[in-house]
Amino acid sequence: MPRIDIGDIALNVRQWGSGDPMILVHGLGMSSDLWLHQVRPFSEHYHLIAIDLRGFGRSDRPRGSGLYTIENFARDIASVIRILNLDPVHYVGTSMGGYFGIALALDSPELCRSLSLCHTASRSSIADDVLAARTAALQNQSMDEYAKLVSAQALAKPSNSVITEWLEERVASNDQEIYAQVLTEGLRSFDASGAIASIQLPTLVIVGEHDRIIPAQKGYDLAENIPAAHLVEIAGVGHLSYLEAPEIFNATVLDFLAQH
Numbered sequence: 001m002p003r004i005d006i007g008d009i010a011l012n013v014r015q016w017g018s019g020d021p022m023i024l025v026h027g028l029g030m031s032s033d034l035w036l037h038q039v040r041p042f043s044e045h046y047h048l049i050a051i052d053l054r055g056f057g058r059s060d061r062p063r064g065s066g067l068y069t070i071e072n073f074a075r076d077i078a079s080v081i082r083i084l085n086l087d088p089v090h091y092v093g094t095s096m097g098g099y100f101g102i103a104l105a106l107d108s109p110e111l112c113r114s115l116s117l118c119h120t121a122s123r124s125s126i127a128d129d130v131l132a133a134r135t136a137a138l139q140n141q142s143m144d145e146y147a148k149l150v151s152a153q154a155l156a157k158p159s160n161s162v163i164t165e166w167l168e169e170r171v172a173s174n175d176q177e178i179y180a181q182v183l184t185e186g187l188r189s190f191d192a193s194g195a196i197a198s199i200q201l202p203t204l205v206i207v208g209e210h211d212r213i214i215p216a217q218k219g220y221d222l223a224e225n226i227p228a229a230h231l232v233e234i235a236g237v238g239h240l241s242y243l244e245a246p247e248i249f250n251a252t253v254l255d256f257l258a259q260h
Contacts, residue, residue: 002014002015003058003059004083004084006079006080006083007079008062009054009059009060010059011052011053011054011060011080012031012032012052012057012058013049013050013051013080013084014032014050014051015050016039016043016047017042017043017044017045017046017047017048018047019045019047020046020047020113021046021047021048021049021084021086021087021088021090022046022047022048022049022089022090022092022257023049023050023051023077023080023081023089023090023091023092024038024042024048024049024050024051024093025051025053025077025094025097025101026050026051026053026056026057026097027094027095027097027098028095028096028179028182028183028187029056029150029170029174029179030057030170030171031052031053031056031057031058032050032057033057033170034094034170034242034243035050035242037242037243037246037249037250038242038246038249041250041254042250042253042254045257046090046257047086049080049084051076051077051080053073053076053097054068054072054073055067055068055175055178055179055182056174056178061175061178063177063178067181068178068181068182068185068186069186069189070099070100070103070187070189070190071103073096073099073100073103073186074100074103074107077100077104078107078111081111087110087111088110088113089111089112090112090113090116090257090260091104091113091114091115092116092118093115093116093118093120094119094240094242095119095120095213095214095239096182096187097118097120098117098118098119098120098121099120099121099124099187099190099192101117101120102117102120102122102192102199103190105199106192106195106196106198106199109199109200109201113201114256114260115199115203115204116203116204116206116253116256116257117203117204117205117206117219118205118206118241118242119206119207119211119213119214119219119239119240119241120205120214120218120219120222121218121219121221121222122192122193122221122222122225123191123192123193124187124188124189124190124191125214125215125218126187126213127212127214130153130212131183133149134146134149134150134153134183135183137149138176138179138183139180142176143171143172143173143174143176143179144172146171146172146176147168147169147171147172148168150167150168151168151171153212153213153239154167154212154213154239154240155167155238155239155240155244156208156209156236156238156244157210160244167240167243193225196222196225196226197225197226197227199227199228200228201228202228202230202256202259202260203223203226203228203229203230204229204230204231204232204252204253204256205219205220205222205223205226205229205231205232206219206231206232206233206234206241206249206252206253207220207231207232207233207234208234208237208238208239208240209233209234209235209236210236210237211237211238211239212238212239213238213239216233219231219233230256232252234248
Protein backbone atom coordinates (compact mmCIF):
# COMPACT_ATOMS: atom_id res chain seq x y z
CA MET A 1 0.00 0.00 0.00
CA PRO A 2 1.39 3.48 -0.84
CA ARG A 3 2.38 5.48 2.23
CA ILE A 4 3.18 9.18 2.26
CA ASP A 5 5.51 10.76 4.80
CA ILE A 6 3.91 14.02 5.94
CA GLY A 7 6.56 14.89 8.52
CA ASP A 8 6.02 13.33 11.91
CA ILE A 9 4.01 10.35 10.63
CA ALA A 10 3.26 8.37 7.48
CA LEU A 11 -0.25 7.96 6.11
CA ASN A 12 -1.65 5.29 3.83
CA VAL A 13 -3.01 7.08 0.75
CA ARG A 14 -4.71 5.22 -2.10
CA GLN A 15 -5.35 6.69 -5.56
CA TRP A 16 -7.38 5.71 -8.61
CA GLY A 17 -8.55 7.31 -11.85
CA SER A 18 -7.82 10.67 -13.43
CA GLY A 19 -9.41 14.07 -13.72
CA ASP A 20 -10.25 16.65 -11.10
CA PRO A 21 -9.14 15.45 -7.66
CA MET A 22 -11.68 14.13 -5.15
CA ILE A 23 -10.52 13.19 -1.65
CA LEU A 24 -12.48 10.75 0.53
CA VAL A 25 -12.14 10.94 4.32
CA HIS A 26 -13.58 8.23 6.55
CA GLY A 27 -15.14 8.40 9.99
CA LEU A 28 -14.21 7.07 13.42
CA GLY A 29 -12.92 3.51 13.50
CA MET A 30 -12.92 3.12 9.73
CA SER A 31 -10.31 3.39 6.96
CA SER A 32 -10.14 3.93 3.22
CA ASP A 33 -11.74 0.47 2.88
CA LEU A 34 -14.99 2.19 3.83
CA TRP A 35 -15.42 3.46 0.27
CA LEU A 36 -15.61 0.06 -1.45
CA HIS A 37 -18.87 1.01 -3.21
CA GLN A 38 -17.58 4.43 -4.29
CA VAL A 39 -14.15 3.67 -5.77
CA ARG A 40 -15.27 2.39 -9.16
CA PRO A 41 -18.03 4.91 -9.99
CA PHE A 42 -16.14 7.90 -8.62
CA SER A 43 -12.81 7.02 -10.25
CA GLU A 44 -14.50 6.83 -13.64
CA HIS A 45 -14.90 10.61 -13.46
CA TYR A 46 -12.30 11.88 -10.99
CA HIS A 47 -8.78 11.40 -9.70
CA LEU A 48 -9.84 9.68 -6.50
CA ILE A 49 -7.77 9.81 -3.32
CA ALA A 50 -8.71 7.94 -0.14
CA ILE A 51 -6.78 8.42 3.10
CA ASP A 52 -6.33 6.26 6.16
CA LEU A 53 -6.32 8.88 8.91
CA ARG A 54 -3.66 8.78 11.61
CA GLY A 55 -4.39 5.99 14.07
CA PHE A 56 -6.53 4.02 11.63
CA GLY A 57 -6.18 1.53 8.80
CA ARG A 58 -2.62 1.14 7.56
CA SER A 59 -1.42 4.58 8.65
CA ASP A 60 0.90 5.16 11.60
CA ARG A 61 -0.63 4.90 15.06
CA PRO A 62 1.36 7.28 17.27
CA ARG A 63 0.72 7.24 21.01
CA GLY A 64 0.56 10.14 23.40
CA SER A 65 -1.76 12.86 24.59
CA GLY A 66 -2.73 15.64 22.21
CA LEU A 67 -1.99 13.67 19.04
CA TYR A 68 -5.57 13.06 17.92
CA THR A 69 -7.04 16.55 17.83
CA ILE A 70 -9.27 18.03 15.15
CA GLU A 71 -6.41 20.36 14.23
CA ASN A 72 -3.95 17.50 13.72
CA PHE A 73 -6.33 15.49 11.57
CA ALA A 74 -7.14 18.54 9.41
CA ARG A 75 -3.44 19.39 9.15
CA ASP A 76 -2.66 15.86 7.99
CA ILE A 77 -5.25 16.10 5.23
CA ALA A 78 -3.94 19.49 4.14
CA SER A 79 -0.42 18.04 4.01
CA VAL A 80 -1.53 15.22 1.71
CA ILE A 81 -3.29 17.67 -0.61
CA ARG A 82 -0.19 19.87 -0.80
CA ILE A 83 2.38 17.08 -1.13
CA LEU A 84 0.43 15.51 -4.00
CA ASN A 85 -0.27 18.92 -5.58
CA LEU A 86 -3.98 18.20 -5.61
CA ASP A 87 -5.48 21.54 -4.71
CA PRO A 88 -8.19 22.43 -5.04
CA VAL A 89 -10.01 19.18 -4.26
CA HIS A 90 -13.59 18.05 -4.05
CA TYR A 91 -13.69 17.03 -0.39
CA VAL A 92 -16.00 14.17 0.65
CA GLY A 93 -16.03 13.36 4.36
CA THR A 94 -18.35 11.36 6.56
CA SER A 95 -19.06 11.68 10.28
CA MET A 96 -15.83 12.89 11.91
CA GLY A 97 -14.39 13.13 8.39
CA GLY A 98 -16.98 15.86 7.90
CA TYR A 99 -15.65 17.69 10.96
CA PHE A 100 -12.21 17.73 9.39
CA GLY A 101 -13.62 19.00 6.10
CA ILE A 102 -15.24 21.91 7.90
CA ALA A 103 -12.00 22.64 9.75
CA LEU A 104 -10.05 22.50 6.48
CA ALA A 105 -12.50 24.79 4.70
CA LEU A 106 -12.25 27.34 7.50
CA ASP A 107 -8.46 27.23 7.82
CA SER A 108 -7.38 26.62 4.20
CA PRO A 109 -10.31 27.25 1.86
CA GLU A 110 -7.95 27.49 -1.11
CA LEU A 111 -7.38 23.72 -0.86
CA CYS A 112 -11.04 22.89 -1.51
CA ARG A 113 -13.23 23.24 -4.59
CA SER A 114 -16.35 21.85 -2.91
CA LEU A 115 -17.46 20.08 0.25
CA SER A 116 -19.64 16.99 0.57
CA LEU A 117 -20.39 16.58 4.27
CA CYS A 118 -22.12 13.31 5.11
CA HIS A 119 -23.76 12.32 8.40
CA THR A 120 -22.00 15.13 10.23
CA ALA A 121 -22.55 18.42 12.04
CA SER A 122 -20.99 21.80 12.82
CA ARG A 123 -20.04 20.69 16.32
CA SER A 124 -19.49 17.46 18.21
CA SER A 125 -23.01 16.07 18.03
CA ILE A 126 -22.95 12.36 18.83
CA ALA A 127 -26.25 11.65 20.54
CA ASP A 128 -25.91 11.53 24.34
CA ASP A 129 -27.20 7.97 24.69
CA VAL A 130 -24.93 6.75 21.90
CA LEU A 131 -21.86 8.41 23.41
CA ALA A 132 -22.61 7.15 26.92
CA ALA A 133 -23.04 3.57 25.71
CA ARG A 134 -19.84 3.71 23.67
CA THR A 135 -17.77 5.20 26.48
CA ALA A 136 -18.92 2.52 28.92
CA ALA A 137 -18.35 -0.27 26.42
CA LEU A 138 -14.82 0.88 25.61
CA GLN A 139 -13.97 0.74 29.29
CA ASN A 140 -15.50 -2.66 29.97
CA GLN A 141 -15.60 -4.69 26.77
CA SER A 142 -13.31 -6.05 24.08
CA MET A 143 -13.30 -4.45 20.64
CA ASP A 144 -15.14 -7.51 19.31
CA GLU A 145 -17.98 -6.84 21.74
CA TYR A 146 -17.81 -3.09 21.17
CA ALA A 147 -18.11 -3.59 17.41
CA LYS A 148 -21.54 -5.16 17.85
CA LEU A 149 -22.70 -2.05 19.72
CA VAL A 150 -21.44 0.18 16.91
CA SER A 151 -23.23 -1.77 14.20
CA ALA A 152 -26.47 -1.72 16.19
CA GLN A 153 -26.21 2.06 16.55
CA ALA A 154 -25.02 2.83 13.03
CA LEU A 155 -27.25 0.78 10.75
CA ALA A 156 -30.95 1.30 10.12
CA LYS A 157 -33.23 -1.61 10.97
CA PRO A 158 -33.56 -4.19 9.61
CA SER A 159 -29.86 -4.23 8.79
CA ASN A 160 -28.22 -6.27 6.06
CA SER A 161 -26.27 -9.16 7.61
CA VAL A 162 -23.40 -8.84 5.13
CA ILE A 163 -22.96 -5.13 5.88
CA THR A 164 -23.26 -5.81 9.61
CA GLU A 165 -20.50 -8.43 9.56
CA TRP A 166 -18.26 -6.28 7.36
CA LEU A 167 -18.68 -3.28 9.65
CA GLU A 168 -18.10 -5.24 12.85
CA GLU A 169 -14.90 -6.80 11.52
CA ARG A 170 -13.46 -3.40 10.71
CA VAL A 171 -14.43 -1.78 13.99
CA ALA A 172 -12.99 -4.74 15.92
CA SER A 173 -9.62 -4.33 14.16
CA ASN A 174 -9.02 -0.94 15.80
CA ASP A 175 -6.52 -0.17 18.52
CA GLN A 176 -8.84 0.22 21.52
CA GLU A 177 -6.72 2.83 23.30
CA ILE A 178 -6.40 5.08 20.25
CA TYR A 179 -10.06 4.69 19.34
CA ALA A 180 -11.11 5.74 22.83
CA GLN A 181 -8.69 8.68 22.76
CA VAL A 182 -10.12 10.00 19.49
CA LEU A 183 -13.69 9.59 20.74
CA THR A 184 -13.23 11.15 24.17
CA GLU A 185 -10.39 13.65 23.68
CA GLY A 186 -10.41 14.62 20.03
CA LEU A 187 -14.00 14.78 18.83
CA ARG A 188 -15.61 16.26 21.93
CA SER A 189 -13.75 19.54 21.45
CA PHE A 190 -15.05 20.22 17.94
CA ASP A 191 -17.29 23.27 17.61
CA ALA A 192 -17.34 25.30 14.41
CA SER A 193 -20.95 26.40 14.76
CA GLY A 194 -19.98 30.04 15.14
CA ALA A 195 -17.79 30.05 12.03
CA ILE A 196 -19.51 27.98 9.35
CA ALA A 197 -21.45 30.93 7.97
CA SER A 198 -18.14 32.13 6.52
CA ILE A 199 -17.77 29.02 4.32
CA GLN A 200 -18.31 30.10 0.72
CA LEU A 201 -17.64 26.76 -0.97
CA PRO A 202 -20.39 24.84 -2.75
CA THR A 203 -21.47 22.37 -0.08
CA LEU A 204 -23.54 19.20 -0.19
CA VAL A 205 -24.92 17.97 3.13
CA ILE A 206 -26.18 14.38 3.24
CA VAL A 207 -28.23 13.08 6.17
CA GLY A 208 -29.77 9.69 6.91
CA GLU A 209 -33.44 9.41 7.83
CA HIS A 210 -32.74 7.01 10.70
CA ASP A 211 -29.28 8.19 11.77
CA ARG A 212 -29.03 7.59 15.54
CA ILE A 213 -25.39 8.64 15.89
CA ILE A 214 -25.62 12.14 14.40
CA PRO A 215 -29.36 12.71 13.94
CA ALA A 216 -30.57 14.17 10.65
CA GLN A 217 -31.61 17.43 12.31
CA LYS A 218 -27.93 18.21 12.99
CA GLY A 219 -27.32 18.08 9.26
CA TYR A 220 -30.29 20.32 8.60
CA ASP A 221 -28.85 22.83 11.07
CA LEU A 222 -25.46 22.59 9.34
CA ALA A 223 -26.90 23.19 5.88
CA GLU A 224 -29.03 26.08 7.08
CA ASN A 225 -25.95 27.96 8.25
CA ILE A 226 -23.65 27.44 5.25
CA PRO A 227 -24.64 29.96 2.55
CA ALA A 228 -24.05 27.73 -0.49
CA ALA A 229 -25.26 24.46 1.02
CA HIS A 230 -27.61 21.95 -0.59
CA LEU A 231 -29.15 19.26 1.64
CA VAL A 232 -30.25 15.76 0.67
CA GLU A 233 -31.91 13.33 3.09
CA ILE A 234 -31.59 9.67 2.11
CA ALA A 235 -34.60 7.64 3.18
CA GLY A 236 -34.36 4.37 5.05
CA VAL A 237 -30.71 4.60 6.09
CA GLY A 238 -28.82 5.15 9.31
CA HIS A 239 -25.33 6.61 9.72
CA LEU A 240 -23.75 4.82 6.75
CA SER A 241 -25.67 5.68 3.58
CA TYR A 242 -22.61 4.97 1.39
CA LEU A 243 -22.89 1.33 2.55
CA GLU A 244 -26.64 1.05 3.13
CA ALA A 245 -27.77 2.74 -0.10
CA PRO A 246 -24.64 3.17 -2.22
CA GLU A 247 -26.39 3.75 -5.54
CA ILE A 248 -28.40 6.64 -4.13
CA PHE A 249 -25.39 8.03 -2.28
CA ASN A 250 -23.15 7.84 -5.34
CA ALA A 251 -25.70 9.47 -7.63
CA THR A 252 -26.29 12.24 -5.10
CA VAL A 253 -22.60 13.09 -4.84
CA LEU A 254 -21.86 12.78 -8.55
CA ASP A 255 -24.87 14.88 -9.55
CA PHE A 256 -23.78 17.59 -7.13
CA LEU A 257 -20.16 17.58 -8.29
CA ALA A 258 -21.18 17.72 -11.94
CA GLN A 259 -22.54 21.19 -11.19
CA HIS A 260 -19.37 22.38 -9.49
